[in-house]
Amino acid sequence: MSTSLLEIFDLVHVYMPGTPFERRALDGVSLRVAPGEALGLAGASGSGKSTLAQHMNGLLRPTEGSVRVDGLEIPRRGGDLGGVRATVGLLFQFPEQQLFEETLEQDVAFGPRNLGLPPAEIRERVAEALDLVGLPASRFAGRSPFALSGGERRRAALAGVLAMRPRCLVLDEPTAGLDPRGATALLELLARLREERGMSLVVISHRMEDLARLVERMVVLSHGRVVGDAPIRELLHRTEWLGDHGLEAxxxxxxxxxxxxxxxxxxxxxxxxxxxxxxxxxxxxxx
Ligand SMILES: Nc1ncnc2c1ncn2[C@@H]1O[C@H](COP(=O)(O)OP(=O)(O)OP(=O)(O)O)[C@@H](O)[C@H]1O
Ligand SMILES: [Mg+2]
Incomplete structure (x- = not known):
């Protein structure tokens, strides 16, 4: 029996195999995330962070190796990923890729509707999620996602993920584009979700200060490989080593x-x- 919520073993991801653009974005990555744990994921641009994030809820499938969510292995192709998507919520790096409905309410309701929940529960979840991210339904429910600012869009996309009530949140650069107050509010919300609901967090960020406030452990990727997996305090004091991997202490x-x-x-x-x-x-x- 494993106690990991997420268990990744020797994961390899090759983009566009067999073409001149072939790219080995992940090259033997292994890591685990326990229930309720918060993990930081860092690395230079192009090191494979977003690719890894997309494996955590089955958006991408392994070229080699395995990804297990709550003990269930994500198949190389096909299969029903409903359980995986309900367990792991992924906030994309570019939130505009995640918003597509006419109103914010419809957008946030999209996931719960796909879960086949009754309308009253969907409404409750939408209102709760919009409230949590600071876009109260009374003012924002009817707005078009495309009439929002970049920071509001990011929060709207997060509301859509939260409405699924996942046990694990994977957030790809969640504070990018937010002003300092918005960023602090988001970090506080994430800490609260973890504390009150026991959510696991995987947070990708270039901002080491943000990670230090939120997680205890950090994984550092370089060229698709894990080069560090240790308590974040330990890694953040290795200033030269961080610099070697494109990060700033x-x-x-x-x-x-x-x-x-x-x-x-x-x-x-x-x-x-x-x-x-x-x-x-x-x-x-x-x-
Ligand atoms: N859809 C794709 N098709 C082909 N190659 C891709 C694709 N997405 C990413 N790559 C390549 O895979 C590698 C890893 O990309 P990835 O987006 O995972 O990096 P990242 O660490 O998230 O970078 P950033 O910090 O800039 O977001 C890069 O070399 C990138 O060019
Ligand atoms: Mg990325």
Whole structure:
């Protein structure tokens, strides 16, 4: 018996095999996500993050290797993916690819309707999901998804995913295009969904600060391979190593790494402003 919600083993994905454009985007990726766990997924542009995300709910199928969702293996082709889609919700990197109905209400209702739920429950789920993402149904239900700003569209797409009430959310760059307040609100919502509903999270981001606030563990991809899978605090202090993989450590990690070279070590090494404040207060004897 496995206790993993997501279990990926030796996954290979080749785009357009046998053509001049053939591209091995994933090259033997293995990882697990436990129920209720939050995992960060990072890596340079083109390292394979979105490809991996799309395998987590069966949107792409393995060229080699396997993907199991709640113990069930996703078939190489065909098969009924209803259970997988209800378990794992995927927020696409480009939310405009995810919105297509005439009104926001219809869009968010699309998934629950496909689950064959009764109309009253669909309405309840739509209202709840729109509320959660800060687009209250009273103001937004009748709006066209195409008349929304980029940030609103991203939140609308997330509402559509949340309306499925999945046990695991896979989010591809969820804060891209949001203003700082919108980004913070989204990160807080995700933390709350995890805490209150025990949702698992897989969060793709280039913003290490965002990941540090949300997840305990991080997987780093490089050229379609896993080059790091460890507690995020450990990885974020390896500033040079992150740079080698196209990532940038949080400003405070870089600061403490520089000071450490000059013999001034901050312990515990801070990642956030409030952690830095605590360490510095101690150092400066401000109590
Ligand atoms: N539909 C596709 N057809 C062919 N090649 C693709 C396709 N999608 C992605 N690729 C290639 O696969 C590799 C991995 O792409 P992927 O989109 O997974 O990277 P990523 O890590 O998500 O990058 P980014 O940070 O820019 O979003 C890249 O080399 C890309 O060019
Ligand atoms: Mg991507």
């Amino acid at each position: 949080p400003a405070l990690s870089r600061l403490s790494a520089r000071w450490a070279q000059e013999g001034l070590s901050l312990e515990p090494a801070p990642l956030t402003v409030s952690e830095a404040e605590m360490v510095l207060r101690g150092r400066l004897c401000l109590g």
